[in-house]
Every structure is written in structure tokens, then in C-alpha cells.
Amino acid sequence: MDFTFTQDQTMMADVARDLLDAECPVSSLRALSAAGEARDAARWRKIVDLGLLGVLVPEAAGGLGLAEIDLVLIAEHCGYFGLPEPLVDTAGIALPLLAALPDVPRAAEALERTLAGESTVAIGHPGNPFVLDADAAGAILLPVDGALHLVDRADAKLTAQPSIDPFRKLFRVEAEPSAATLIADAEAAAPLLTQVFNRGALFAAAQLLGLARRSNDLAVAYAGERTQFGKPIGAYQAIKHHLATVQVKIEFARPVVYAAAAISPASGLHEEARISHAKLAAGEAADLSARTAVQVHGAMGYSWEVDVHYFLKRTLALSGAWGTPNDHRKRAAARVFGAPVGPEHTFTRGAAHG
Amino acid sequence: MNLDYTPEQQAFRADIRAWLEANVPAAPLPSFDASRAGFEAHRAWERTLNDGRWGMVTWPTNYGGRGLDLIEWLIFEEEYYRAGAPLRVNQNGIFLLGPTLMEYGTPEQRARFLPAMANGEEIWAQAWSEPQAGSDLAAIRSKAVREGDDYVLSGHKIWSSRAAFADWGFGLFRTDPASERHKGLSLILFPLDAPGVRRQPIPQINGEIGFAELFLDEVRVPAFNRLGEEGQGWAVCMATAGFERGLMLRSPARFQVAAHMLVELYKRHQHEVDGTVRAAVVQAWMDADAYALSIYATASRLRAGGHIGAEASVNKIFWSEMDIALQRTALAILGARAELLPVAPDAGDVDGWLDSYLFSLAGPIYAGTNEIQRNIIAERMLGLPRA
Ligand SMILES: Cc1cc2nc3c(=O)[nH]c(=O)nc-3n(C[C@H](O)[C@H](O)[C@H](O)COP(=O)(O)OP(=O)(O)OC[C@H]3O[C@@H](n4cnc5c(N)ncnc54)[C@H](O)[C@@H]3O)c2cc1C
Numbered sequence A: 001m002d003f004t005f006t007q008d009q010t011m012m013a014d015v016a017r018d019l020l021d022a023e024c025p026v027s028s029l030r031a032l033s034a035a036g037e038a039r040d041a042a043r044w045r046k047i048v049d050l051g052l053l054g055v056l057v058p059e060a061a062g063g064l065g066l067a068e069i070d071l072v073l074i075a076e077h078c079g080y081f082g083l084p085e086p087l088v089d090t091a092g093i094a095l096p097l098l099a100a101l102p103d104v105p106r107a108a109e110a111l112e113r114t115l116a117g118e119s120t121v122a123i124g125h126p127g128n129p130f131v132l133d134a135d136a137a138g139a140i141l142l143p144v145d146g147a148l149h150l151v152d153r154a155d156a157k158l159t160a161q162p163s164i165d166p167f168r169k170l171f172r173v174e175a176e177p178s179a180a181t182l183i184a185d186a187e188a189a190a191p192l193l194t195q196v197f198n199r200g201a202l203f204a205a206a207q208l209l210g211l212a213r214r215s216n217d218l219a220v221a222y223a224g225e226r227t228q229f230g231k232p233i234g235a236y237q238a239i240k241h242h243l244a245t246v247q248v249k250i251e252f253a254r255p256v257v258y259a260a261a262a263i264s265p266a267s268g269l270h271e272e273a274r275i276s277h278a279k280l281a282a283g284e285a286a287d288l289s290a291r292t293a294v295q296v297h298g299a300m301g302y303s304w305e306v307d308v309h310y311f312l313k314r315t316l317a318l319s320g321a322w323g324t325p326n327d328h329r330k331r332a333a334a335r336v337f338g339a340p341v342g343p344e345h346t347f348t349r350g351a352a353h354g
Numbered sequence B: 001m002n003l004d005y006t007p008e009q010q011a012f013r014a015d016i017r018a019w020l021e022a023n024v025p026a027a028p029l030p031s032f033d034a035s036r037a038g039f040e041a042h043r044a045w046e047r048t049l050n051d052g053r054w055g056m057v058t059w060p061t062n063y064g065g066r067g068l069d070l071i072e073w074l075i076f077e078e079e080y081y082r083a084g085a086p087l088r089v090n091q092n093g094i095f096l097l098g099p100t101l102m103e104y105g106t107p108e109q110r111a112r113f114l115p116a117m118a119n120g121e122e123i124w125a126q127a128w129s130e131p132q133a134g135s136d137l138a139a140i141r142s143k144a145v146r147e148g149d150d151y152v153l154s155g156h157k158i159w160s161s162r163a164a165f166a167d168w169g170f171g172l173f174r175t176d177p178a179s180e181r182h183k184g185l186s187l188i189l190f191p192l193d194a195p196g197v198r199r200q201p202i203p204q205i206n207g208e209i210g211f212a213e214l215f216l217d218e219v220r221v222p223a224f225n226r227l228g229e230e231g232q233g234w235a236v237c238m239a240t241a242g243f244e245r246g247l248m249l250r251s252p253a254r255f256q257v258a259a260h261m262l263v264e265l266y267k268r269h270q271h272e273v274d275g276t277v278r279a280a281v282v283q284a285w286m287d288a289d290a291y292a293l294s295i296y297a298t299a300s301r302l303r304a305g306g307h308i309g310a311e312a313s314v315n316k317i318f319w320s321e322m323d324i325a326l327q328r329t330a331l332a333i334l335g336a337r338a339e340l341l342p343v344a345p346d347a348g349d350v351d352g353w354l355d356s357y358l359f360s361l362a363g364p365i366y367a368g369t370n371e372i373q374r375n376i377i378a379e380r381m382l383g384l385p386r387a
Helices: A007-023 A026-034 A041-049 A068-081 A087-099 A105-115 A186-225 A237-262 A269-296 A298-302 A308-320 A325-338 B007-023 B036-051 B070-082 B091-104 B107-118 B233-248 B252-272 B275-303 B311-339 B353-360 B370-381
Strands: A121-123 A139-144 A147-152 A157-160 A170-174 A182-184 B124-127 B143-147 B150-161 B168-174 B185-191 B197-202 B211-222
Touching (some): A007 A041, A068 A087, A068 A186, A087 A105, A087 A186, A147 A186, A182 A186, A186 A237, A186 A269, A237 A269, A237 B275, A237 B311, A237 B370, A325 B252, B091 B107, B091 B168, B124 B150, B150 B185, B185 B211, B233 B275, B311 B353
Parallel strands (some): A121 A139
Antiparallel strands (some): A139 A147, A147 A182, A157 A170, B197 B211
């Protein structure tokens, strides 16, 4: 029992953080959105070159052969910096899925091209009504009647569903599945789709944790700068207590997210409940943090001019993606009412679904 | 990161579980706040625990402990609460003063106080608060005047938990009469039956005498009873407060067991309540587990040489607010019976929920109010300007 990250884990996360810190300032988000773009090709190239996409891909397939716990801090940083490019979905969801199908040439080829940075794969899942970044992807994972297909973007009909988050390009995707596009039949696809959903929820939770921290950092910084009645507003107790309350939420989402990552990718009743718990806790922290940041900034917080809104919008988007709070409360309830509870069960694993 | 118990940790869990099964009294002990008899029954239990070397597993073996680490302490606590074992009447001693003695005490002081603390011979009360010094603890006026090898204590302490029946008190006294605020204070230990000590029991919200007022009129104690340097009392006292808020005061198992009981209560009554109650039950489980995960993370960090800082304040806010939410959910399930005392003929399964609910309301007050904790988080963790 050791609930600390290894040095390797923190070092790798620090490298990712430093890259994002240098390459993903809010000014770059501003410039992208002003240009109506959702991705920065140069930044994506740097991310690819760092080798981060293959964290969850086995070494034999060209990846690092690591686990969710090794990616969770990186996903948290992506949330913190509001990264527009699909590092989390690619490294955390799409590639480990493709890597699970080593004998399917179509999947192996997509894996290789994505790892090399030549293309990306967008992910359709019954848990999400829309597909993110489908327009920019080379191929789209599409579940049809329980089976899993990988369709070329060119063969799919995309209907844009504009989002409040300028960097989330969402689409309704329609395509004709065929024997040629099939990569896993229903029986093989079922456990894979479960993993996709769990990873999606886990890494959304990690990003939400990062977003929660970012919004509070912005608010704390502003509270130290802005003066009213002759004092920094951060000297007023009402402001202090708002920000402290957010900090409490953050501190008690953090270990839940990390614990969920540490017991992934198993997908029993306990693991799924912990992932759902993480998504709920991080989502609530991020939501409170973003709203508090708006309030602490006053009218500035309601303006386009100030950075807060980018993080508020991503928070809103990720709160509903990969399972709504309602979906996740149901999974937590399934564990609470379906398996023994009590202090000796904090780390219990592996129970099958009831 | 590895979230599995080692075989040794599992064996340790099995050991303590077996011992508790054999030793925990079948019927709950009478409250230690309600009567001298209840208090003494709890003292006897402390001796039983100590005889089994289960009093404080993290203590060194020469003081009756097992020299184990904080993860094992958490496992102990889990089994302890799971078994429904008695509340620790000497918690202020073993959880708070004990660790402080080990850090600041001389070898002679440790030898004098720790064994008697461990076996329950001496039960301890904290005496920080004064009528004019609550949240603003540095405003204390009680003084200790040095006379030869003695200190002479005078002043007025209040809200001292369990002091109505306890044997010893520890608290802050002003040793430098010219000093102000945090300076010139010393931490001094004094027997509650010493000449010049008058205790006035104070009934709590439930009518039991859970705390007392202490009037000290020229109480003479040897200077040996000062813990830490003269004038350094504030720093020593903050070390105690850090332990209290941070880790030892409320172990996660307490809330996880409460959440378990809440789940059982809900299952019995689920057809009488609506979906919001069900959601609150699930939330109680999540919050109790989140608290446990956080404390495991802290324990892992401390074991690796880290220190506990302002996150002690974060913990205190979280558990106290979670507890209130949990208890309120239980009352919501009990509905019209929530107001019944357990003695009411038709009380059914009201059990101890009402009492626990009332006690949960004290959580945001004692050990430093949650408003003060929020100030600490804002100023020390977030770096916001002082008012
Ligand atoms: C069950 C229980 C057990 C206790 N046991 C002990 C014990 O064993 N030993 C001991 O010494 N004491 C004990 N106490 C006392 C406890 O430490 C004090 O109650 C606590 O420190 C608050 O002090 P106070 O009651 O004087 O409230 P006050 O300080 O008068 O506070 C009243 C209200 O004002 C708020 N307030 C005060 N100052 C500020 C500020 N600067 N900013 C914002 N809000 C503020 C408080 O948060 C609170 O809501 C116990 C209390 C309880 C309820």
C-alpha cells in the first residue's frame, strides 16, 4: 500500500507540463479561436514528438507499455492548460483500444499512423451522442449494433453540432458499416467499449481536476491584484472563504481521481464505481471552481476579455461528456447497494456486476 | 503507487480483527459523558486495549505500542470502528498529547507521563479555550508564575472536553506577564485534582456533561510539568493542533462505518423515501471514501518523510461538513420518528442517529471553527493577503 506517485511518473508528467506551459498559453487559445481554428498543428507535432501518444500502447506496438496511472497526471495538466489538441483522447482512449486489436490490420494500421502523427482517430461511443474532432480525424471508431467499425472520415457523413467550447468540434456521424470496416464483432467489442467508456470517464475526470485547479489559480491571482475600498479583494473574508471552499473540493477530488487511475483498467463493479466517483467529484470541483472564478472576477469574469471563460466552457463540456453526473451516480449506486460497504472495502476490487 | 495491502498488512488486519472479536464488550458501554460509571468503564477498556498492546499501534514498543506506521494505524482504526469498539476516552492523551510529548518531551517527561497515559491510569483533557479566548486563542489570559521549581497557575479555562471526570489537563498559560498574543506562552500539564482547581461541569446540547469549566486559583505544579521551552507554548500547541485537525482526531473509518449504517438504514426504508434521499446516501458513501483515500495519500506521504501543513485545515472542513450531511440524511430517512429518543416505545430503529446528528453540529466548531480553517487555507495555502 503506497498512495504516492513514483519518481518516473512525476518526471514524465513534469515534462508534459513544461511543454504545455511553454506551448499552450491562453494567448494561443485566444489566437486559435479568433482564427476559428480548433487545433494548432505545430503544437500537436511537438506533443507527438515527445512520444506521449503511446503511453498506454504496448512496447511491441511502438508505445511505452505503461498504465492509466502513468497518464493521469498528464491528462490533469491537459485540463489545466485547456489543451485543444486531442492528446488525452488519443493517448488515453483511442490508441489503447486499437492496440487491443493487434490482429486486425485496419486497426494496426490506424494505430501506427496515429502514433507517427500522420493522422488521428475520432471516437464514437454509445455513451456520447456526438463525436469529437471527427472532421480532423483520418478515421472514426463507430459502434454499430454493438459491433465496432473503423470508418474512413471520407466515407462518413458529418453533421456539425456547434459547442460553446470553441475547441470542441462535435459531429453527428453517419456511415455505412460493412465487412471491410468491421474491426470487432459484437462479442469482441463489448468489453472494449466498456473500457473505452471507463477510460473516457477517468481521463475526463483527470482533466476536470486540472480545470478545477486552473480556475482557482486564476481567481486567486486576480484576488491578489484587484483592489477595492483600498485593499486587495483577496483580503476580504467573503472572497477568501469562497476560494478556500473550492480548494477543499479540489483536495478531495484529487485522491479519488488518482485511486481510480491506479485500479484501472479493470472494469468490475468496484473499479467502475471509483471511476464514476472520480468523475463526479472532479466535475463538481471544476464546476464550483469555474463559477467561483467568474464571481471573484466581477464583471471581468463575465467578459470575453478575461481568460476564465475558456476553462468554464471546457468544464461544462467535460462534465456532460463520457457519462453525465446522472449516469455516474447510477454506477456509484450500483456499487453501494450491490456490494458490501465499510472501511475494509476502500480498496476492494474485482467484483463482477450483479 | 500501489493500492493493495501487503500480506503483512492483511495479516495485521486479521490479528486485530480476531482480538477485537474476542475482547470488545458485547453490550455498548454507558456514555463516558453521562456518568462517572460510564467514564470508569471506558477507562477499564483502555487498560484492556493496552494489555493487548493495541492502545496505540504507532507508539514505540517501550511505551506499549507496536512501532507501526500510519497505514497500519489506519487499518487498526478500520477494524476498530467496524467492530463497534468503545469510543476512546483518552483520545486527547493518546492521539494528541502523546505524539507531542514524544516530539517535545524530555526522556524523564516521557517516562513519567506516557505509560500512565497508555494504560488509562491518567485520562487527559485539553484546556486551551477561555471565555475571552475562543477562536482567538492567542488572547488567553490564564497565567503561570514561576516560583522556584514550581509554576503557580491561575485563570479560567472553559469547554474542556471530558474534564468533568478526567485526571489531568494540558493547556496554554502565559508565563511572561509582559507578553502579548502568541509570545510568552507555555504548555503546562496539571492534575485536575490539585488544590486550587475547581471544575464546573457544563451540560452539552444533549444534556450530558461532555465538558467542564476549570477555575484555577494558585494551583502549584512543578516546573517539570512544562512541555517544551518556556515561551514556546504556541509552537508546541500548534503541533498538537496539526495532529488533531490533520489526522488523528477523526479517522476515516468512523465515517465509513457511519455511511455503512446509513446504507443499511436506507435499505430498510427505501420505499418510504424519494430519490433525493437515495442520492444523498450514495453521496455519503462517496464522501466517506474520498476522505479515506485522502488520508491514505497523506499517510503515504508522511511515511515517506513529508509533513502535514495547511491541509490539516482542508481535512477538518471536509469531514465535519460531510458528517452533518450524512447525519441529516439519516434523520430524513427516519422521518417523523427522527425526533424520538431511543427510549420511546415506538422508536424502532432510531438508534443513535439523533445524538450523532447533534454531535455533528459541533464538528465545524471544535478544534478551530471552519471559518478559521477557511482563513488558514486562504492565507497559508492560497497565499491571499491577510486582512
Ligand atoms: C464539542 C466541543 C468540544 C470542545 N472541546 C474543547 C476542549 O477539549 N478544550 C478546549 O480548550 N476547547 C474545546 N472546545 C472549544 C472550541 O475550541 C471553541 O469552541 C472554538 O475554538 C471556538 O471558540 P468559541 O466557541 O469561543 O467561538 P467564537 O470564537 O466566539 O466564535 C463564534 C463564531 O464566530 C466566528 N468567528 C470568530 N472569529 C472569526 C474570524 N476571525 N473570522 C470569521 N469568523 C469568526 C466563529 O467561526 C464562530 O462561528 C470545544 C468545543 C466544542 C463545541
